[in-house]
Amino acid sequence: MNIQIIQDRCTGCRACIQLCPVHCISMQENHEGFLFPVVDQEACIDCGICLTKCPAYNDHPLRQDPDLAVYAAVHQNPEILMASSSGGAFAALAQYAFSRDGVVYGCSLNNQIIPMHIRIDQAKDLPKLHGSKYVQSDTGNTYSxxxxxxxxxxxVLYSGTPCQIAGLKAYLGADDPNLITVDIICHGVPGSGIFRKHIAWLxxxxxxxxxxxxxxNKEKLGWGPLIYLVTTTTKTTILPYFYDVxxxxxxxxxxxxxxxxxxCKYANIDREGDFTIGDYWGIQKYHPEIPTAWGVSLLIANDDxxxxxxxxxxxxxxxxxxxxxxxxxxNRLLNKPVERPTERxxxxxEIEKLGYDCWAEKYYRSGYYIKALIKSKIPRSLKTTIKQIIRRNKEG
Ligand SMILES: Cc1cc2nc3c(=O)[nH]c(=O)nc-3n(C[C@H](O)[C@H](O)[C@H](O)COP(=O)(O)OP(=O)(O)OC[C@H]3O[C@@H](n4cnc5c(N)ncnc54)[C@H](O)[C@@H]3O)c2cc1C
Known part of the structure; x- marks a missing residue:
């Protein structure tokens, strides 16, 4: 079977690998560091299951007239809120699953700092899943x-990007009343291959x-910016956002x-998960009553x-x-996918030509970094005042 025909539409969800009756599909990393399925043509029996079930190859069935229940949400436990990238909606959903003696699947960084989907069956392991990892996670054999x-x-509560949820649903073939799916609003993902090189450089x-x-990390600037927390064998450092390339x-x-x-077919409000979670950006304008310093989730209940x-x-x-x-x-990603910049x-x-380390050094501490560094020195209260003034001016 020639699954290469889906080419750039392939999300790397792994449904085909787990569906293949003769196990002739494996994942291989391409030169950009993304995992793609590759078929062993000699072992393939041409049954076609890989393509007939593939969510990238087939159309995304649209929900008719979606009736969404939308919430701003903040976790009540300050430690969990601090550890969560947004408002901790994911943790609350996971706690719900555990309260029913269930299991939870989500993305965790392994010992090599590579994002992998894992299964946890106890609330004490929840910290392994906390926080956004801005790299494509490998779903491994989690669907089976x-x-x-x-x-x-x-x-079962399964969380991931909408394409990973689509892969799970394609693999399972039918809904199950015990399955709760949670898709995150997703800007898009770089591959784990390039991130591995990044970690080596760092x-x-x-x-x-x-x-x-x-x-x-929310400790320094609260909810919002990307702030790395890097723990090495010798110390822990918090690095400012836009620190690197x-x-x-x-x-x-x-x-x-x-x-x-x-x-992306899912960058709209016609979602794959039972729930959709993300950052509730712009919340201050619509819900001034909500404290925002440590994060607010957008939680959408997509179905009954x-x-x-x-x-x-x-x-x-x-x-x-x-x-x-x-x-x-x-939240642009609820309207349309990110635009493909010409630099893509x-x-x-360029990375291949220079080697990752030289390429990273070339852009390290560039204009972005300086601008971001200056911004990070402005106290939060002053920033809020500036934003309010700008907003008032815009509104007339
Ligand atoms: C690559 C990526 C891009 C994103 N882009 C946006 C965006 O543009 N707008 C927006 O509003 N929100 C975006 N988010 C979602 C947001 O950053 C939070 O992940 C989400 O709001 C959940 O936050 P939380 O506080 O509920 O839980 P947290 O504890 O912060 O998040 C944990 C949840 O995120 C999942 N997760 C973390 N990393 C990954 C990954 N690499 N792949 C799959 N699942 C992952 C875990 O499985 C778990 O469900 C993005 C997340 C990721 C991973």
């Missing part, structure tokens, strides 16, 4: 593991092996995202299953009913 859990009648800069890494160019400026991200669960979330989340038009105003054509060739 979910199937086993569902066959054992367990409540280790050299720090002069010690990196043991832990966080993308959005991975963050600036590959992720932030979208130059190094997977090709499918620029044509999710709406029924929301009532149980009150135990851990403070929920504020909101409106989808407001949420969409400042050349960035990987």
């Amino acid at each position: 593991s979910v199937k086993k859990d569902l066959q054992a009648s367990k409540t 280790s050299k800069k720090k002069g010690a092996e990196i043991q832990q890494f966080g993308f959005r 991975y963050c600036q160019k590959l992720f932030g400026d979208s130059e190094g995202l997977r090709e499918c991200c620029y044509q 299953k999710a709406k029924a669960i929301v009532n149980d979330l009150h135990r851990s989340l403070t929920l504020y009913p909101s409106r989808i038009e407001w949420a969409r105003t400042n 054509d050349t960035v990987f060739a």
Whole structure:
């Protein structure tokens, strides 16, 4: 079977690998550091399951007239809120699953600081899943593991990017009342291959092996900016946002995202998950009553299953009913995919030519960094005042 025909639309979800009856598909990293399925043509029996089930190859079935329940949400436990990138909606959903003796799947960084989807069955392991990792996560064999859990009648909460949820649903083929799916609003992902090189470069800069890494530490500047928390064998450092070129160019400026991200089918309000979670950007304008310093989640219940669960979330989340038009105003990814910058054509060739370390040094502490550094010196209260003045001026 020639699954290469889906080419740039392939999201790397791994549904095909786990569906293949003769196990003739494997994942291989391409020169840009993204995992793609490759078929062993000699072993392939041409059954076509890989393509007939592939969510990238097939159309994304649209929900008719979606009736969404939209909330701003803040976790009531300050430690969990601090560890979460947004307002901790994910943690509350995971706690709900554990309260039903269920299991939770989500993205965690492994010992080599590479994002992988894992399964946890105890609330004490929740910190492994906390926080956004701005790199594509490898779903491994989690879809088949979910199937086993569902066959054992367990409540399963599976979280990931919408394309990963689409892959899971394609793999399972039918909904299960015990399955709760949570998709994150997603800007797009750089590949784990390039991130591995980034971590190696950062280790050299720090002069010690990196043991832990966080993308959005809230300790210094609260909710919002990307702030690295880097723990090496010798010390822990908080690095300012736009510190380096991975963050600036590959992720932030979208130059190094997977090709499918620029044509993402899910960057709208017709979602794959029962729930959609993200940052509630622009919240101050619509909900001035909500404290925002440590993060606010946007939580969308996309279907009846999710709406029924929301009532149980009150135990851990403070929920504020909101409106989808407001949420969409400042969250571009609920309207359309990120634009493909022209630099996407050349960035990987430049990295290949210079080698990652030289390329990273070339842009390290560039204009972005200086601007961001100045911004980071302005106290939060002054920033809020400036933003309010700008907003008032805009509104007339
Ligand atoms: C690559 C990426 C891009 C994003 N872009 C946007 C955006 O443009 N706008 C927006 O509003 N929100 C975006 N988010 C979502 C946001 O950053 C938070 O992840 C989300 O709001 C959940 O926050 P939380 O406080 O509820 O939980 P947290 O504890 O912060 O998040 C944990 C959840 O994120 C999942 N997760 C973390 N990293 C990954 C990953 N690499 N792949 C799949 N799942 C992952 C975990 O499985 C878990 O469900 C993005 C997240 C990622 C990973």
